[in-house]
Each structure stands twice: as C-alpha cells, then as structure tokens.
Amino acid sequence: MADMAAPALEVSQVTMDFGGLRAVERVDLVVRPRETVALIGPNGAGKTTLFNCITGIYSPTQGRIQLTAADGRVMALKGLKPNQVTECGIARTFQNIRLFQNMTVLENVMIGRHCRLRSGIFSAILRTSAMRREEAQVVKESYRLLQRFGLARHVNEFAKNLPYGAQRRLEIARAMATEPSVLLLDEPAAGMNAQETQELVTMINQLKASEGLAILLIEHDMRLVMQLSDRIYVMDYGKLIARGTPQEISRDPAVIKAYLGEEEQ
Amino acid sequence: MNFDYFFQLFLGGLTRGSIYALIALGYTMVYGIIELINFAHGEIYMIGAFTALIVIGVLTFAGWNGTAVLVIAAIVAMLYAAAYGWTMEKIAYKPLRKAPRLSALLSAIGMSLFLQNYVRLAQTANFLPFPNLIPDFAFLKPAARFIRPSEIVIYATTAIVMAGLTLLIKFTRMGKAMRATAQDREMAQLLGVDVDRVISTTFVLGSATAALGGVLIASHVGQINFYIGFLAGIKAFVAAVLGGIGSLPGAVLGSLVLGWTESFFTGYVSSDYEDAFAFLFLVLILIFRPSGILGRKAMEKV
Numbered sequence: 299m300a301d302m303a304a305p306a307l308e309v310s311q312v313t314m315d316f317g318g319l320r321a322v323e324r325v326d327l328v329v330r331p332r333e334t335v336a337l338i339g340p341n342g343a344g345k346t347t348l349f350n351c352i353t354g355i356y357s358p359t360q361g362r363i364q365l366t367a368a369d370g371r372v373m374a375l376k377g378l379k380p381n382q383v384t385e386c387g388i389a390r391t392f393q394n395i396r397l398f399q400n401m402t403v404l405e406n407v408m409i410g411r412h413c414r415l416r417s418g419i420f421s422a423i424l425r426t427s428a429m430r431r432e433e434a435q436v437v438k439e440s441y442r443l444l445q446r447f448g449l450a451r452h453v454n455e456f457a458k459n460l461p462y463g464a465q466r467r468l469e470i471a472r473a474m475a476t477e478p479s480v481l482l483l484d485e486p487a488a489g490m491n492a493q494e495t496q497e498l499v500t501m502i503n504q505l506k507a508s509e510g511l512a513i514l515l516i517e518h519d520m521r522l523v524m525q526l527s528d529r530i531y532v533m534d535y536g537k538l539i540a541r542g543t544p545q546e547i548s549r550d551p552a553v554i555k556a557y558l559g560e561e562e563q
Numbered sequence: 564m565n566f567d568y569f570f571q572l573f574l575g576g577l578t579r580g581s582i583y584a585l586i587a588l589g590y591t592m593v594y595g596i597i598e599l600i601n602f603a604h605g606e607i608y609m610i611g612a613f614t615a616l617i618v619i620g621v622l623t624f625a626g627w628n629g630t631a632v633l634v635i636a637a638i639v640a641m642l643y644a645a646a647y648g649w650t651m652e653k654i655a656y657k658p659l660r661k662a663p664r665l666s667a668l669l670s671a672i673g674m675s676l677f678l679q680n681y682v683r684l685a686q687t688a689n690f691l692p693f694p695n696l697i698p699d700f701a702f703l704k705p706a707a708r709f710i711r712p713s714e715i716v717i718y719a720t721t722a723i724v725m726a727g728l729t730l731l732i733k734f735t736r737m738g739k740a741m742r743a744t745a746q747d748r749e750m751a752q753l754l755g756v757d758v759d760r761v762i763s764t765t766f767v768l769g770s771a772t773a774a775l776g777g778v779l780i781a782s783h784v785g786q787i788n789f790y791i792g793f794l795a796g797i798k799a800f801v802a803a804v805l806g807g808i809g810s811l812p813g814a815v816l817g818s819l820v821l822g823w824t825e826s827f828f829t830g831y832v833s834s835d836y837e838d839a840f841a842f843l844f845l846v847l848i849l850i851f852r853p854s855g856i857l858g859r860k861a862m863e864k865v
Contacts, residue, residue, distance in 0.1 A: 355749065355753075379752065380749070380753050381752045381754075381755050381756055381758070383753075384753055384754060384755040389754075390753055392750075396747055396750045398742065398743050398746045398747065398751075399746065400742070400746060401743070401746070405739055409740065409754050409756065410755065412736055412739070412740065413755020413756070414755075433736070473754075475754075476754060
C-alpha cells in the first residue's frame with residue numbers, strides 16, 4: 299500500500315454551489331502516487347461536479363485543491379483555467395466519448411502533447427527549423443503512445459471511424475499524452491462488454507505501475523471498482539458519506555443503505 | 564449568344580466572387596470556432612481600406628510612389644485591422660462567451676453600428692477617392708479588353724490566402740488547436756489548449772484577411788466610404804452560408820457562386836434587382852440545402 303506517500307492530489311473542504319443548490323459540500327479527498335482511488339455514489343451525488351471543480355471547468359465556491367508534482371512542487375489549482383490545470387499535471391476523460399471526431403487518431407494525441415512544448419505561435423506559423431524538429435518529435439512520441447495502447451494501426455483514421463473499445467482507449471491515450479501525474483477517469487467502463495472491461499483493468503494497472511500515476515475514477519460497475527481500487531470514497535447528495543478500503547466500504551451500513559443495498563437486494 | 568459578352572460576365576463574376584471570398588473566409592473562420600456571426604467583420608474590412616488610404620496619403624506626401632506604397636499600406640492596414648479584431652473580441656464577445664448566443668449576436672450588430680459611425684465621425688461621410696496603385700502588368704496588355712490588372716491581383720490574392728489558411732489549419736499546431744477548439748472547446752481546453760489564444764488568433768487572422776480584401780477592393784473600385792463594409796459584409800455572409808458556414812472551401816465556393824449569379828443576372832436580365840436576386844438565391848439554396856452547398860457531411864468546421 300502507498301498510504302505513507304505524500305498525496306499527489308489533495309482536495310480540502312471543497313464546496314460547489316449553483317445558485318441555491320449545493321452540489322458538492324465540504325468534500326475532502328486525497329490520491330497518492332501509484333494509487334487507484336474510486337469515487338462512487340448514486341447518480342446526482344456530485345461526483346462529476348467534483349471532477350469539474352478539480353479540472354478547472356468550475357471554480358469551487360469554497361475550499362482548496364492542491365497538486366504535488368513528482369518533483370515536489372506544490373500547485374494550488376483553484377481558480378486556474380482548465381488548460382492551466384492540465385499543464386500542472388491533471389488529465390481527464392469523460393463518461394461520454396469526447397474525441398475530436400473529425401481529426402485523425404494521431405492528431406487527437408498530438409493535441410494533448412502540444413501543451414508540453416516550448417515553441418510559441420509565431421514559430422508555429424513561420425515553421426522555424428527548431429519548431430519542425432519539435433513537431434517531428436511530437437509525431438514520434440505520439441506514435442509510441444498509440445502503440446502502447448494498441449492503436450498503432452489506426453493512426454491515420456478519423457477518430458469517429460474507430461470501434462467503440464478503441465475510441466475508449468484513444469481517450470485514455472490522449473489524456474496520457476499530456477503527461478499527467480493524476481489521471482481522472484469518469485466512468486471508463488461505460489458501455490464496455492466483459493472482455494473490454496477486463497482489458498481496461500489490465501491497462502489501468504499497467505499505467506499505475508509504469509508511470510507512478512495517481513488515478514481517481516468514477517465508476518458504477520462495482521465489480522470493477524472492487525477489483526481496481528486501493529481505496530474508495532462514497533458520495534451521496536454532495537457529501538462524502540464513507541471512505542475506506544473496498545472491504546470496509548462493502549460492509550459500511552451507510553453505504554449499503556445509500557447505494558450498494560439497492561444492487562444487492 | 565455573344566461569347567465575348569459571356570466571357571466578360573464570367574470574369575466579372577469571378578472578380579466579385581474573389582472579393583466576397585476574401586471577406587467570407589474570415590467570417591466563416593470565426594463562425595467555425597465560436598459559432599458567432601460576426602456582423603462587425605464587414606466593418607473591419609472597411610477600416611482596413613481607410614487605414615490604407617491614410618497610409619497612402621502620408622507616404623505620397625513624403626514623396627514615395629508606386630507599388631511599394633500600396634504594399635506598405637496593405638501591410639499596415641492588415642496589422643491595424645488585426646489589432647481591431649483582437650480588441651473587438653476581447654471587449655464585445657469574450658465577456659459573452661457563456662451567455663446565450665443571441666446576446667453575442669446583438670453585441671456584434673452593436674459593434675458593427677459603432678464602428679461605422681465612429682469612422683463616419685472620425686473621417687467623413689463622403690465618398691473618398693482611392694488611388695489605383697496596382698501596376699499595369701505587361702503580360703495583360705493583350706487581354707486588356709477583358710481583365711484589369713487589379714482583377715488579376717485579386718484572383719491571385721484570394722487563391723494564395725485560401726491556400727495559406729487551408730495549410731495553416733491542416734498542418735500547423737495552431738491549426739490543430741483551432742480544429743480541436745471548433746469541435747469541442749471544453750475538451751480542447753482540458754488537453755492544455757489555451758482557447759482564449761486560439762480564439763484571438765482566429766480573429767486576428769480573419770481581420771487581417773478582411774483588411775487585405777478592403778485594400779484590394781478599394782484599389783479596384785476606386786472609392787470608399789464608411790458604409791462599404793455593411794453590404795460587403797452581408798454579401799460575404801450570404802456567400803459563407805451558401806457554401807456551408809464554418810467551411811473554408813465552402814466560403815470560397817459560395818462566394819464564387821454568388822459572384823457569378825450576380826454577374827450573369829445583371830448582364831442578362833437587369834441590374835436593378837442585383838441584390839434582390841442574390842438574396843432570392845440564398846433563400847432557394849436554404850430551402851433545398853439548408854446546410855449549404857458543401858453540405859454537413861463534407862463540411863469540416865474551420
């Protein structure tokens with residue numbers, strides 16, 4: 299267990315109000331490097347809203363969100379724009395596929411790589427030689443990444459023409475292209491069959507092992523959650539109602555009442 | 564049928580079409596990125612022409628002459644108009660990015676009226692003569708009956724600008740960022756794309772293109788006033804919609820179709836209803852092909 303490591307992502311007392319509606323209320327949550335943490339809860343519990351707060355799509359009404367990079371730098375994320383949050387080292391996928399459908403598989407990944415580059419817009423328009431070298435490097439790295447995700451033979455296809463499972467993999471590959479230290483997955487197994495789900499588990503475990511990545515995932519497939527997670531947080535009506543290991547969570551009466559109970563009866 | 568006459572009308576239509584295309588390209592780019600019909604785009608074109616006229620006046624006064632003056636004036640006009648486009652986006656559209664689309668549209672119309680009247684007050688309400696500084700190309704002498712030097716320059720510029728923008732969007736990093744932003748702005752941002760910068764760049768490029776059009780068209784027509792941007796903007800908008808708004812090749816195709824339609828109609832039927840016919844044509848296209856000539860399937864935004 300990685301419990302002793304310093305947290306990569308630390309969410310403290312985050313509250314998000316929409317007008318009079320409190321969608322997230324004083325949530326505390328940490329994810330450590332090489333740890334997979336699941337965030338579960340019934341629909342409308344505020345899980346995706348919390349993701350939106352972390353990634354800068356929403357600016358939380360209250361609270362603090364802090365990211366610690368592998369080199370020890372500490373960054374406050376609250377109030378940053380989504381692209382700045384990405385530059386700090388958080389990447390994310392969505393529950394519905396949001397690839398750039400009319401771009402090729404390679405281009406989708408290249409977009410993600412670009413935030414790690416130096417050359418500015420003028421060299422991009424003038425195509426200086428430094429910029430060209432950098433671009434060639436990006437293509438090479440993107441291709442390597444696609445190979446790792448088993449997408450190498452699709453490089454020049456439009457994203458919209460890929461089979462479903464490959465589109466899901468491409469989303470994760472694209473997120474990984476931004477070199478995150480924390481990866482947020484919003485229902486990664488949605489719509490997948492048993493075999494695809496199993497492949498996903500293997501993939502997530504590999505990512506965790508090889509990159510020292512901290513993974514936070516929202517998922518409804520309980521078997522997947524139990525299989526993947528080191529720890530689990532449970533949300534209901536915007537609040538955290540439980541936290542703990544999969545064993546603890548599956549025995550927690552509050553959780554069973556709010557969430558698991560319905561599935562087990 | 565008189566072939567000479569037909570050919571004249573054909574070239575006249577090509578000229579009109581190229582002119583519309585230079586304006587429509589910027590229109591359609593902005594629409595592609597933020598789905599805003601930027602009604603003030605025509606005014607940027609007008610401001611480009613005015614800037615060039617002022618620069619030409621100053622340079623001529625300083626004793627310069629010839630094509631160099633026009634080139635310098637065009638460059639200054641493009642830079643100046645680009646600055647206008649950039650500023651316009653920041654003050655009139657950016658604050659409304661999350662507002663309903665109608666608000667941004669109203670803001671665009673307001674911007675258009677403001678710029679027109681600002682130029683009318685700051686400059687003049689009268690027509691001003693615009694010198695023709697485009698050289699008499701020797702190779703055009705035999706065809707002088709059909710085609711003027713300014714027309715050749717307009718064709719060439721339109722072709723170069725279209726090709727340049729297409730390459731930019733297809734192959735450069737900024738182009739990829741633009742396409743990504745057009746397809747899913749939030750997702751692009753989550754992948755580290757600075758969408759504010761992408762949108763600003765789009766306005767800068769579109770405005771510079773429009774200004775270049777303004778300079779060339781003013782040279783061709785020979786006079787300008789504060790109102791020229793209005794009709795030109797509307798026509799370019801029609802052309803962009805005809806071709807399928809959001810698509811660069813569509814903007815050029817729509818512009819050419821509109822140019823030829825107007826030219827042939829004026830030549831063979833009546834010049835009194837030229838604009839009416841252009842809009843009637845738009846209505847027909849929209850009834851039978853609501854997403855424009857290049858249809859939704861073939862169209863790629865930006």
